[in-house]
Amino acid sequence: MSDASDTPGVPEPPPEPEAPEAEPGSRIGIDSWVAEADQRRARGRGPLGLAAWGWESAPDSTKLLAFVAIAASLPFWLLKSEGDLFNFGLFTLIFVGLGLGLQVVVGLAGLLDLGYVAFYGIGAYAYALLSSGYYGHHWPAEATLPIAMGAAVIPAAILGFAARRLLGDYLAIVTLFFAQAFLVFTNVTNPTLFGKGITGGANGIPNLDPLTFFGYKLTSTKQLYFFTLGTVVVVAAAIYLANQSRIGRAWRASREDPLAAEVMSIPVNRLKILAFIFGSAVAGLLGAIYAAVSTAAVSTNFNIGVLIILYAIVILGGFGSIAGVFVGAIVINVSFEFLEPQTDYPSFKRWLFYGLIIFVIARLKPWYRAAVILAGTVGFGFAVHAVVAAMAGHAWTTGKPISGAGWLTHWVVIPRLNHGNFDNFLYIGLVLAVMLVASLKGWWRTIALAPTLYLTALVWENVLVTSPGVTALILFGVMLIVLMAIRPQGLLGTSRVEIV
Amino acid sequence: MHHLLLFNIIDQIRALGWGGAFTLLRNGIVLGSLYSLIALGYTMVYGILKLLNFAHGDVFMIGTFMGYGVLIAFGGALAPTIPFIPLILLMFAVSMAGSGVVGVGIERFAYRPLRNAPRIAPLISALGVAFFLENSAQLLTNSAHELYNGYALGGKNGNFGPLLNPVFTIDQVPVTVIMVIVVLTAIALMAALVLIVYRTKLGKAMRATSFDREAASMMGIDTDRVISMTFFIGSVLAGAAGVMYGLYIGDAYFFIGFLFGLKAFTAAVVGGIGSLPGAMLGGVLIGVVEAFATGYAGGQWSEIVVFGILILFLLVRPTGLLGSPAIQKV
């Protein structure tokens, strides 16, 4: 697994760079690549540096094997309980698979596909219709999984051809509308077929069969986990191999510069449609697996929120990076599981939140600036708390933070009762404050940061903690904006991405 | 055979008759005027930045909430504390100005840092903004449908006010005051926009910037300011549409930005993205198509029919009704 630009199988290792026409000691006339050779070779110190170096220099197949080995051992130590294996293991794998398919479309071919979730949903409904008591078909998985892929591919091909002439911009709007039309169709339209609504409406289709291959049922979470692991590894390998072939090169060339690619004998539109279809097939397959795993197909699991999560995964991992998808999916799904309303890790959530803030502050340079901000934030909090308590009365300061953490009550202002639109003003105030901080410079920014951080804590304790589901989605939205502003190639990505 | 859609439609056409058709046409034109106003924002931003501004629908959604906020601040439609005409004017003013500021803020913080970034970056940023606004609205409003109760404005003690009075009737189909307000306001705002774009210095700068941003900035045009103004004007139109949506359709809800925005966006594409008259025409067309689909096939089909129209247009006329094919300079 590696970035798109790697080429494996180079017969000989590249010879030591020697600047062709440079005098000794002179750096003029040397490509930046050569000039930076030492820097690239220099590895970070300590075990982390060693690990990073080991990762960099390992062949791609070894990396995949390492992942498989670790993933296969997880059910026996870290994720021993069924629930943990389900939420953290199985779902992460499904997200990896979905991210891989999306990476082909977005990262390799450079298409903005906003209907990806619909193909995922189509796969799920295909499985539901063919392997459940709903219409009484109980087809085996070796038949329904390919059919689910086919069911996703057909509309993808139609959409791709419809938008072919203006693939770049129009594909985004066409696919976004397709995703919405799919939701409406499954949820509301639900036309009657054979005496029943074909998609089961808002309730979806429940009680699906377990995945059954040639009579062998996969029922336990562990079985499903290993099956999904195998599927994801196959998908990753397939995408990797495709990427290292003439098709992959043509995808990346069309992403970089569609016009130049076309002039270099590449049928750009045909290849983009191929990538789009390929991604949709992967989504359809994962949709069927997801439906079987969760034993139901319900349209709300294929909404725009899921799409944003998938984009967050791909972007976090870096455009065009297959290994990045694994990292992105693990980070996003694990943090999402912690933020989920039904899971009970509230204190963990809090530690995560404050830990993240302190981590960000601590990275500021010089150190005394970080210290000033930290001290300022703490002091500002106590001051505000005291002022509010004195002026507005104790009803404003004696509310209990959700789930314990009594130490917070002396610092964060939490009203005991619901004070009108207090929450809303806080939230909007925070958005404005962040914008203010973003437009200030130098010490002004440092000064403005302390109250803003305190406001963040207020909003977190008063507003966000109370509705974790929406909060997670808001944070993903913010993450997309911030990441695009500071690292458009994605957090772990190395290549710059050009042109849709 | 009631499950066969086609028979359903034929039955409906018979049942509704001419009056029904006219009702649908009326509804479509009013709805379409709102789409047009929003579509203009999409088309203007696309024209100048080649950016599909996914967040624009959510600016419209914020507009509906701003109008609602003003309404509530003055006692709500059922017991307003000031006369209703100034109240409505105030709602328009606040929502238009507020939405304009939101639009400028989005441009300043989400898109401006990406001026020279790869093309996909601002698109993803736009997605992030849309998602942020939508979920923030959900969080702040607790997913409530906030009712305008516009029918009561100007009425006594919560009774029907003048907004629902018919202005005139055609074949027994009434056209009410609010419908006339919506259509006339939309026409007036579009006329103002056309004047700005084709008759003022700012409009000239906008057209120059959209033609070639680099060259425009070399000619001394402050393109950042022009882009800001484009977002401002587009968002002002969306804000006006927001208030009218609240008064005519009836509520403010966090999800309408996505749904309504998507259809307005489709209107911009069908009309020919980048073209102002195209956006207006496309808006009315989509409105009418949606109204007829709702009337004859049922509301559950309306979005799917509109989607079909989008696909059809892309197949038959990819540049939209009034768009012209772009030539890439090599």
Place this chain on the structure above:
Amino acid sequence: MAEPARKALLELKDLSMSFGGLKVIDGLDLTVNGREVVSVIGPNGAGKTTLFNLITGIYRPDAGEILLEGGSLVGLPPYKITQRGVARTFQTLRLFLNMSVIENVMASQYGRTKVDIVRAMLRTPGMRREEREIRRFAEEKLSFFGQRLMGYRWNQPAYSLSYANRRRLEIARAMATDPKILLLDEPAAGMNPVETHEITELIGQLRDEGGFTILLIEHDMHVVEGISDRVIALDHGVKISEGSFEQVATDPRVVEAYLGTKATVTK
């Protein structure tokens, strides 16, 4: 260097193209014979690049014919035209910047290779063979530039190349499509005198050893004089002169187009 007349490879007949009201190519006739280097000169905005865009199918002519070995290219999409045997470089350099040097040259072999996605994913023996051949062909094209694009440079991303090396890579990438005719748009732009001399010799080699036919746009008269079998001068989309370098360079119409009536061409 006048060569005996050979069979026409590329023929343009009465070609016209305008943008809005502006006629950029106006009734142009041009014939390029096999294994010939024809240079197109003309002041800025004369329509030279537009001519290349027309031949490669990026623009569609308003009128006229473009024939390659007698077959019409008009209306074909660019990738098909390239597959027929026309390759080009871009004046503005349009490399696949995030791909490695060798991948740039491998990517442009798409049209002359066949393996589909299924065989690619299965890594069939046929696929491996073709992949080896693609790599060998790419290395061969890169080695055309001597040490300039060799060895360790293969695996560096194209964006790390110097300007002159980018121009060389553009040529290598075009060569890798295995064309009959190469269209080079200002290959010496941005090069120093030594490099310009080198590229001049190289273009000669392309014709003599590589067997390519070359249509060349160039502002540097040293290059044009050094290698052209024939020179065409364009002004406002009209062919104002054609012949050997000496004939064209001293043609009063050309002098006027470049410098106004009173001046004379200086090299």
